Amino acid sequence: MFQAVLAQRMRRVRPSPTAEISDKVRALTAAGQSVINLGEGELDFPTPAHIAQAGIDAINAGETKYTAVPGSARLKQSIIDKFSRENGLIYNAGEVIAGAGAKQLIFNALMATLNAGDEVIVPAPYWVSYPDMVSLAEGETRIVQCHESDGWKLQPQALEAAITPRTRWVLLNSPNNPTGAVYSEDEIKALTDVLLRHEHVLVLADDIYEHTRYGRAFFTPAQVEPLLRPRTLTVNGLSKAFSMTGWRIGYAGGPKWLIDALQVLQSQSTSNPSSISQAAAIAALDGGTAFIEDWIGRLAERRDQVLDSIGRIAGLECAMPEGAFYLFVNCQGMYGKQRPDGKLIADDFDFASYLLDAAKVGTVHGSAFGAPGYLRIAYAVDDQVLGDACQRLEQACAQLK
Ligand SMILES: Cc1ncc(COP(=O)(O)O)c(C=O)c1O
Structure with a gap:
């Protein structure tokens, strides 16, 4: 049987x-x-009507075939423009990728870089998926507890104490799920100052809630500390900003060697994100907020x-x-x-x-x-x-x- x-x-x-x-x-x-x-x-x-309409138009125009694995050249340009306009981050076409949600890009980044036993620093409270993704990629999650009395924010001393020679990544998420904490420029700088001293550590900035803030300014690590840009993956997506969770489009900017690796994984698993969703994503990113x-x-x-x-x-x-x-x-x-x-x-x-x-x-x-x-x-x-x-x-x- x-x-x-x-x-x-x-x-x-x-x-x-x-x-x-x-x-x-x-x-x-x-x-x-x-x-x-x-x-x-x-x-x-x-989902805002002009964005949904772009998806419908794409179907009617026959944009229903495979595209380039990391997203169409047109979508990549919209991503490049978004990073430049809103975050002061300048990427070229080889340094950005679109995937089926921020989730896929984070998962693939861990799969592409972790060897058995490599450590990933995850400040708690964390998004529920991080530790399981790390485990699937054979890494070890090193949880650093944050406290309500610190506004739930990771403290630089705690980050410093958690870094070991085996640390491969630190995952930062602001605005944060589940606490809603939004790191100020100074708070990010205090963390990037620590990370500058540890050249073997990669930084993953999960910026998916960038646009949902109450009167707070938004900063992302690679913007606050440009010296970290060569080892930072800045991940974002359309799910939360544009109410597009079902369309499954996320995107990331980072060093070419890493983006290339994400593309390889994507090419052997899911290929390009939906062509229809890509068309909607272009309308979303180009259309203003x-x-x-x-x-x-x-x-x-x-x-x-x-x-x-x-x-x-x-x-x-x-x-x-x-x-x-x-x-x-x-x-x-x-x-x-x-x-x-x-x-x-x-x-x-x-x-x-x-x-x-x-x-x-x-x-x-x-x-x-x-x-x-x-x-x-x-x-x-x-x-x-x-x-x-x-x-x-x-x-x-x-x-x-
Ligand atoms: C912190 C965080 N990162 C990433 C994601 C995944 O977003 P996406 O829908 O783009 O895969 C979520 C979704 O809940 C989230 O809360």
């Missing part, structure tokens, strides 16, 4: 906890329950609505985030409380489970991001739905003893 046997590498990876929560929410919804998902990292706004101001205003209102609710719930605390569209809520005050069914809440996972069971609201426990004791609430959902979710959260928490 056939026996299912998976490769050993599958032991090194778990399904993404955020995708798991979304699957759970979908299953409950399919079973007829009214569940609100505040666990998903995406904006509810439709004026509409984002309106989005930020609406997101700020939603953020405040949830913060107000949290303020009314004894046992929860949350600082004002600087960017992204998440609240990272301290839920340690809920530990030891009893649910109406008699079960005790012992940790952040128990609390998130209670919210799903009792309030039918999906959130993600902080442990999934390397920060036990917290809960991530993604508030980029429809205003009315969010209002309903807040009411449900308040009611469910009021039932805890």
Whole structure:
């Protein structure tokens, strides 16, 4: 009889906890329950019409064939222009690549550079996928814990202490998922000063939330410290800035040797990102970001609505985030409380489970991001739905003893 046997590498990876929560929410919804998902990292706004139209036009014009693996020359030019215009980073066509999301580019960068046992510094709280990607590439994640008292930002001394001769990469993510922390120019400079002293370390700047900020300026490491540019991969994408998560377009700029390697991996796995999405991406990158101001205003209102609710719930605390569209809520005050069914809440996972069971609201426990004791609430959902979710959260928490 056939026996299912998976490769050993599958032991090194778990399904993404955020995708798991979304699957759970979908299953409950399919079973007829009214569940609100505040666990998903995406904006509810439709992709702007001029961008969607560019995709439709591409289909109608027959742009439905293979393109160059790293993206069409036209898209590469839009990426080059974006980096130059918005980040002061000058790349040539051999130094940029487009892929199926920032996720693919980060994954491929690790696959292309890590040997067994190489270390990758990941500040916690981190995006859930980083450690698993490092494991799949046979690397070792070296987590550096950041603290709420430091605004959740990696401190230069902590970075310095984590670097060893085996360190291959440090992953920096600002604005941060899940905390919303946005590093200032000085805060990035303090980190790049440390990195300048360690010439064997590569820098991966995950700038995917660049455009979602509340009054903070944006800086990326290669811009703040041009001397690091030859060993920095600056990763960005359209998912969050343009509400295009489903279109799957990310892009990166970096040294040619690394971009070449990403291209080789892509050529033997997924080839070019969707030609239709590439056409939409050109319209997005060339079309300006004026509409984002309106989005930020609406997101700020939603953020405040949830913060107000949290303020009314004894046992929860949350600082004002600087960017992204998440609240990272301290839920340690809920530990030891009893649910109406008699079960005790012992940790952040128990609390998130209670919210799903009792309030039918999906959130993600902080442990999934390397920060036990917290809960991530993604508030980029429809205003009315969010209002309903807040009411449900308040009611469910009021039932805890
Ligand atoms: C920090 C971070 N990086 C990268 C990604 C992946 O984005 P993409 O949709 O471009 O693959 C996400 C998505 O949630 C993210 O939160």
